[in-house]
Amino acid sequence: MTRAGGSITIEDVARAAGVSRAAVSKVIRDAYGVSPAMKARVQAAIDQLGYRPRISARAMRGASYTLGVEIPNIHNYFFPKIIDGAIEALTDTPYQLILAPTGAEDVESPEAIDALVDHQVDGIISIGSRVSLDYLEDVADRLPLVTIGRHYRSEGFDTVASDDRLGARLAIRHLYELGHRRIVHATLSASLPAMTMPDTPHRIRLEAYRAEMARLGLSEEVIESDPTEEAAQAAGLRWLPGIAEPVGVFAAHDELALGLLGAAAELGRGPDLVSVVGYDDQEFIAAEQDPPLTTIGLPHYEMGRWAMEESMKSGANRSTDTYLMPCSVVPRASVGSPSVDINDRRRSTLLHQAA
């Protein structure tokens, strides 16, 4: 094995092994009609020359043996876990994985998916993409598509998402059971794609919030902000000064939660005044905060693996379905009970930090 790739073609291998190109091709693809003897001879030639099939050439007729993952915003820290799950599903298969990142934010952006289509991948996994359902259906007409994090039930593509309705209920009940009766929902500005499209996690969480508050007989209250921690902090600084009594906040994702906690800290307050529950349990972001963030944990790794397994299925054995993953509260220290004496709580938090 001299090196990977190079200019060694199937022709060279065929010549070296004394067989035809088609024979080599059959060996590579593990296709029918190859004697063990020939297979061994060809394999030896492949190894000796360091031959690797060119994906471009393969894709011209057959499959590219490549699966693509669209990453609309590489800053979301749960992507790594999803990718890990996807890679895990790929081991011992002939498939490769490529990722297509999209730079722009806050707009519908099909470029990443387009790039994957241009590369003739055999399947696409779209993570929390900001493209329209029509567009996704179009793409799914041509190749297996799995979306992660959207709730639309399509005939054309698979969907895996966390059970956001359940997660929202869990977050609200967690606050309710601690004694909170004023529970606010922090979510994204209504004009962002994540809120204008009907099947996004944030939309579902908002709807579930409304439904659950109605069920509990509480009145709803929503804070909106742009999707960054800074924006959420700014929104918190506008909102918090009017707050006198302890309040519970269910934040639609961890960065928002952090922004609000940051705003509280800037005003010299903490969970004694604002109890915040986040969403996603993003590594580092949630656990290593001051205070550590109580949040909703999702099985990101499993979502990635499931999505990859589905996207590898093609043809007849493929049936589209929707899979809602379970989720659960990850209790940490960013929530307090409104009935406990504030100074007690304050002191115990400091002790916890010093320990």
Add this chain to the structure above:
Amino acid sequence: MTRAGGSITIEDVARAAGVSRAAVSKVIRDAYGVSPAMKARVQAAIDQLGYRPRISARAMRGASYTLGVEIPNIHNYFFPKIIDGAIEALTDTPYQLILAPTGAEDVESPEAIDALVDHQVDGIISIGSRVSLDYLEDVADRLPLVTIGRHYRSEGFDTVASDDRLGARLAIRHLYELGHRRIVHATLSASLPAMTMPDTPHRIRLEAYRAEMARLGLSEEVIESDPTEEAAQAAGLRWLPGIAEPVGVFAAHDELALGLLGAAAELGRGPDLVSVVGYDDQEFIAAEQDPPLTTIGLPHYEMGRWAMEESMKSGANRSTDTYLMPCSVVPRASVGSPSVDINDRRRSTLLHQAA
């Protein structure tokens, strides 16, 4: 524009515009020999049909117009910034970007680079890869290669890295100027690829640590651990109990720093006993810690952009060079002065947290 990709070929466009395939190809590539009139007619047909060239077919003869980035470990949180810089450099060029992740850790793993070569990318950016220099030279023989984070000066490929010698000196001097005379270096286990290869950032930082300590007339002391925060914490828990006097630690990267701080916290101590300087200034990891981590900041975004610009150059106008990026100390609260009264320092830290 009906949809992206599909089964519309250059043939369809040529028919629609009433010209030859070659004419359409020229228009797409903006090549010589096209009248404005024909260009307009062809462009109209392209837009109307929603035609997109297939990368596989292009790659068979010409270029794939695709650049690849190898990501050996997607968990490193400075990748996003590098990728952002790379994407920025790509706007308004005909090039696309794909990423190839590698799953395995702690071993030499060329598979991500191989995957990119298989895809016939026009250039490769290798971020902190764990492959041998021989392998990189082989790859560079065939296409433009830019490595990020390695210090080897090659004839065949470009290199951009942070000035790790400078960074190490800055970290050590920062501790020295605060009064520290016992300065320990926390780095990776000597058996890991990051330490066995001669040109990795961690090797350079270690060497620079030794040189600087010698220059200052101080004796060196090194703690090794595996590359995770947990491993560093465990190492810290073995080491710290023997420490009585304040000590400075220069950690080779932020996770290691965090692990040591975590170990200190577990023993009820903080910067009063162990002053830790990290390296990389990774978003969230460094700034939002308790205590916030003093670390060495690197221009990740610029590194990504520079690398991408270099990798787009090919042919005659290409000359390989090595670019060392400046870096600087980002002072936060994870370091203390050994001469200041411990309780004073302790109290002010707590006040800072409560504020």
Add this chain to the structure above:
DNA sequence: CGGGCTGTGTAGATTGATCTACGTAGTCAG
């Protein structure tokens, strides 16, 4: 008026794999 440009467009080869269709040899049943 013919030879040499220049500007525009086309025909056809080319790229490296797959895949279909078919040929050949060997085996086995009737």
Add this chain to the structure above:
DNA sequence: CTGACTACGTAGATCAATCTACACAGCCCG
């Protein structure tokens, strides 16, 4: 002994682009 069937292997078309070589028209100049 022959026809059918199976196992193995090959020739050649094919995929969708690029790229080379060339044709043709119009124009200028000697």
